[in-house]
Amino acid sequence: MNAHANRAAPFVADDPRMHWHDKAVWYVRGNRDRAAASVPEWEALRELAAQVKAHTLSRLPEYLELFERNAVRLGAQVHWAADAVEHNQIVLSILEGRGTKRLVKSKSMLTEECHLNDFLSEHGVEVVDTDLGERIVQLAKEAPSHIVLPAIHKKKEEIGELFHHFLQTEAGASDPKYLTEAARGHLREKFLAAEVGLTGVNFAIAETGGVVVCTNEGNADLGTSLPSVHIASMGVEKLIPRAADLGVFLRLLARSGTGQPITTYTSHFHGPRPGGELHLIIVDNGRSALLASETHRRSLSCIRCGACMNTCPVFRRSGGHSYDATVPGPIGSVLAPAKDARRYASLPFASSLCGSCTDVCPVKIDLHHQLLLWRQELGKQRLTPLSKRVASRVVSFVLGRRRLYELLGWFSRVLGRMLPRPLLHTSLNPWARQRELPPMPRESFRAQWRKRRV
Amino acid sequence: MSSRNSILASLRRGAPPAVPLPELPATGQRFDDPLAHFAQMLAAVGGRSERVASTGLLSSAVGALPVVAQAARVASLVPGAHPGNVPLNTIDDPHTLADVDVAILRGEFAVAENGAVWVPARELGRLQALPFITQHLVLIVDPAVVVHTLHEAYGRLRFDGPGFGLFISGPSKTADIELALVIGAHGARSATVFLVG
Numbered sequence: 001m002n003a004h005a006n007r008a009a010p011f012v013a014d015d016p017r018m019h020w021h022d023k024a025v026w027y028v029r030g031n032r033d034r035a036a037a038s039v040p041e042w043e044a045l046r047e048l049a050a051q052v053k054a055h056t057l058s059r060l061p062e063y064l065e066l067f068e069r070n071a072v073r074l075g076a077q078v079h080w081a082a083d084a085v086e087h088n089q090i091v092l093s094i095l096e097g098r099g100t101k102r103l104v105k106s107k108s109m110l111t112e113e114c115h116l117n118d119f120l121s122e123h124g125v126e127v128v129d130t131d132l133g134e135r136i137v138q139l140a141k142e143a144p145s146h147i148v149l150p151a152i153h154k155k156k157e158e159i160g161e162l163f164h165h166f167l168q169t170e171a172g173a174s175d176p177k178y179l180t181e182a183a184r185g186h187l188r189e190k191f192l193a194a195e196v197g198l199t200g201v202n203f204a205i206a207e208t209g210g211v212v213v214c215t216n217e218g219n220a221d222l223g224t225s226l227p228s229v230h231i232a233s234m235g236v237e238k239l240i241p242r243a244a245d246l247g248v249f250l251r252l253l254a255r256s257g258t259g260q261p262i263t264t265y266t267s268h269f270h271g272p273r274p275g276g277e278l279h280l281i282i283v284d285n286g287r288s289a290l291l292a293s294e295t296h297r298r299s300l301s302c303i304r305c306g307a308c309m310n311t312c313p314v315f316r317r318s319g320g321h322s323y324d325a326t327v328p329g330p331i332g333s334v335l336a337p338a339k340d341a342r343r344y345a346s347l348p349f350a351s352s353l354c355g356s357c358t359d360v361c362p363v364k365i366d367l368h369h370q371l372l373l374w375r376q377e378l379g380k381q382r383l384t385p386l387s388k389r390v391a392s393r394v395v396s397f398v399l400g401r402r403r404l405y406e407l408l409g410w411f412s413r414v415l416g417r418m419l420p421r422p423l424l425h426t427s428l429n430p431w432a433r434q435r436e437l438p439p440m441p442r443e444s445f446r447a448q449w450r451k452r453r454v
Numbered sequence: 455m456s457s458r459n460s461i462l463a464s465l466r467r468g469a470p471p472a473v474p475l476p477e478l479p480a481t482g483q484r485f486d487d488p489l490a491h492f493a494q495m496l497a498a499v500g501g502r503s504e505r506v507a508s509t510g511l512l513s514s515a516v517g518a519l520p521v522v523a524q525a526a527r528v529a530s531l532v533p534g535a536h537p538g539n540v541p542l543n544t545i546d547d548p549h550t551l552a553d554v555d556v557a558i559l560r561g562e563f564a565v566a567e568n569g570a571v572w573v574p575a576r577e578l579g580r581l582q583a584l585p586f587i588t589q590h591l592v593l594i595v596d597p598a599v600v601v602h603t604l605h606e607a608y609g610r611l612r613f614d615g616p617g618f619g620l621f622i623s624g625p626s627k628t629a630d631i632e633l634a635l636v637i638g639a640h641g642a643r644s645a646t647v648f649l650v651g
Contacts, residue, residue: 288464
């Protein structure tokens, strides 16, 4: 167990990089704060967004059917996928139907969740991720470490080496402008050669049957306007009832994510373009089970802005890969155990429960509370380490008995002063592995309090 | 049972108690001078805007833009701004736009809060790629229809048929390498908005 902590160890071991990552991601959080403060009605928008999402989730089947009807009326083809396997199969059959082995893809966390790239590669399809950060991690055979900044864990020198190897850039070159220009040239060729483009979906509008995709680079737009077939993959939770709801969500999304007032491109697709095809794949893959969970359904409101990651003290210092989940950070630690409680049992503990994630969440998901609830559930299911369960039992026993608590408090104050350091810093005390115990006070807090009050 | 029906059935089984749909605000924050705020936000996201007093002066203003003056291939949907030399109405295949240097399009309205311009792609037809594949983008917008926030923007927009449209706020950009901002990722390397009239 302690899986997250173990996986974080190598990241933490590289101290300068860990601090660079911490600062870089925190800088984005600062941008978010400035952007949020520039909108006087920010808190009202968050509340509205939370309500619209809660409403939509309470009537999801109706809205999905309405969305489907409208999308079909506009000429789109709607597919339904119960799980990742079915989703991937649908994509493959669309490619096979066109007789093509090439796919350009813009950012989609859903396809990461479905492991679409691996599946298609096994079937001989060349998948090209076109978001710069995603292309970088794809070339490095890694997964994104952040949902908005997929390659934030990489230094420009490493990217330079990668590009030198794959894109024939100059050896040792690491200027971001130069590297971006090289990727632009390389990916233009891919855009021009592809027959099918796949995008994620930020919002699907029930009343109009349209989908909205937000990017800064323009990759989703090139990937859907050059190839004649556009596949858009969306989880069932991407629905919003009205086009006007976008006024709320788009005001929150980019400001929360990167601090931009809006992404460069906010594309509204209503039906296929003239002469083209639009395939919408609506995916469940565990979402209906999450909706049925009274405790955790609010996590389906997430609009994937990344703000909770940027602010999380644990994410900033452990890096996205330490979560080993499609979505890292606080929201990922809430979503992942719902999929596989045993595998992701350590994630709800990768948090200080400081509540900063909840404070910045644009749709007001009670993230730190969700993490706490998961800890309790995992404990009940005996999926937490034995040491943790025993310790909680002992603490709960002591805290429920005042006299015992006072006695043990006295003991530890005396022993803490008397015992030599090696006896306190044993392997039985993991807390003290990287920390020093504070000097023990002579009197308990209660005794000091009594004196002050007099 | 098809996946469609099984998904809908399990969503119905797990549906939470009804929650009302909130009314949306018709407006949000107001700016003393929305056009000035638009220009400021556009500059902040790496674009630029220029006021042109009348349509008569537009073509000389557009022509004076260095990226236009140096362009070999200009695709213009606004003849009054520039005649263009890419015969858009005879082109069917968007791939032939790969060497376009400048694209000139009409934007429907500007949004003060975020420097965005709504660009309906109706007249582009099969050439929806134009605003993205071009090296430089020029948008012509009537300053009389600047809105303060996206709430008013969606109050104006109607999506009652097939069609593509988008907000464009500045040039294409990325910060995926060490957060260093680079203008010109996949799309236009520059975005200039002319506010005419």
